[in-house]
Amino acid sequence: MPRRSANKTSKNKQTILATVILTTGLFVLALFMAISIMYGAADIHLETIWKSLTAYNPSSSSHQIIVNLRIPRALAAALIGSALAMSGAIMQGMTRNALASPSIMGVTAGAMFTMAIALAIMPSASSFTMMMWAFGGAGLGTGIVFLVGSISKSGLTPVKLALAGTAVTALFTSISTAITIHFNIAKDLSFWYAGGLSSIQWVHIKLLAPVAILGTLIALLLSKSISALSLGEDVARSLGQKTWVTKLTGTIVVLLLTGAAVSVSGTIGFIGLVIPHITRFLVGSDYRVIIPCSGILGGILLIIADTVSRMINPPFETPVGTVTALIGVPFFLYLARNDGRNAA
Template sequence: MSSRPKQNEKKNGTNYQTLMAALILTAGLALLIISMAVSIMYGAADIDFRTIWESLMDFNGSSSSHQIIRNLRIPRALAGAIIGAALAMSGAIMQGMTRNALASPSIMGVTAGAMFTMAIVLAIFPSASRMTMMLFAFAGAGVGTGMVFLVGTISKSGLTPVKLALAGTAVTALFTSISTAITIHYNIAKDISFWYAGGLSSIQWVHIKLLAPVAIVGFLVALLLGKSISALNLGEDVAKGLGQQTKVTKFIGTIVVLLLTGASVSVAGTIGFIGLVIPHITRFLVGSDYRILIPCSAVLGGILLVIADTVSRMINPPFETPVGTVTALIGVPFFLYLARNDGRTPS
């Protein structure tokens, strides 16, 4: 008899999480579309909704407003949604695979590694194509991740969440210092400053054409990994007992993170903390089932970056505040809270 209340409580919790997931995926997608519309409307020149609708339904190439909407505002809003979703999904996958609440692309050396290789490309091959820069960003993200896990693994007491975060901080500082030295030596500060600050101001359709295919592949594979990551999040021994190929899951998950993060960094530079904050918020709302958590994180991540980009344009008009600064204002206090609690958050 005593087990029935517990079963009912568990069932009610599952129903609540399912309801929240459905709400996020429906209302969240609607909010994402609205936030993208607001992002298109506001900037150096404010544009009303009627003009936006006319540019979509009856484009006039001689209208400067239509040109701005089609060639600048729409690609920027799309990039914000895609990159925000990519970074949030990357953070969710990393936290699930490592069982580390502090794991995220910006903290684990992934972003800094990508920036390091991009500095090399800009110094040695200043006329390199976007595709070349993207490939180097993938490689740098892999090197950064590998170094963090290597430093954390050789620790005497093992790979604890805090030590992994400290290793990530150290590797990030190392790559940032070397990148700065390269920047100064080769006098490319102006060229690389955009990627250091992080932003969407230079996004055009050519960037979307490079970003979208990689992001779509990463999204689909991440969704397929949801069940395996949920098992892995319970512990490696438990996952093996459930018949999961843990090494295969970790390998594929790492590749997905490198693809999503590398593509994002090569297009928008270093935009931190989305991959740290969003998975925790999503986990609080929908639980730890990664089949639900990953797509919900994608939606919330897209919303956060689109809104942050819009705010960055409104803080000091007509100048733009780097969007990485806006996300850092949200993420740094959250990170300090997690570090203070040894990587634990209330569930």
């Protein structure tokens, strides 16, 4: 009885903390979006932002910057950060691999590879076309990583999966570089390699938002099944779950979220690695809570990183992928050092 009471108390604390994160997270997200809109190469007062929303003046340069540049950029940061964090949470839950994330498992590298091909054969490809190629490349990268990682007799261990992802990422990156040199498209592809949000426009939001919302809804519907799968396939099957359906659906969701994010912002790594671990530490192992909380925290992290990238060396911008890497690389090394034992 005392142990059961202690477990119940611990669960109640995690539920309360999860509720706090979900309820206050949106407010914090909106706050950092406002800060992101205010600060940049030209600082803009909050009153000017309000006027641009309530009484837009097309002849005002400040209003144009806010409406056409800053707002879509802040929205994109929130959506992309959320998409990458939820993708990482889903991957870690399905594979029970603490090292799983879109940037490490070959998903983003595969998307970059096919986008390089698209730019080589279709230099004036539309944003929608690039997104479709990114989806295909994300699927290709994921498939090869899982194939390579499962060749050994012992199967897909966390470290082997991470090593396979690293190798496939290096392969795709090398081929993509060769394509950019041969077809002289290095300038066109450099934006996606560095990872950034400086070129975001409303057209990108119109493409990104529906995919991100659809992926989020499916992820939330799938979260209970991922919680069972994270306990092991045998446990999931004993609960009557068709594990292959969960894995297939989860993979599709990851491809949707990651492909859409990469096609708009390029390579922004480590959000999908760091945020799910922080979320699990805060709220426990229930993916019905982990997935939405990861989405909120991921959006907040990328907005902060994007704001910092603009303020490091103004008026020039540091690629936001560099800022997230400064956070993520030490975290990855810590997990690798522990041999992936912090399994999801």
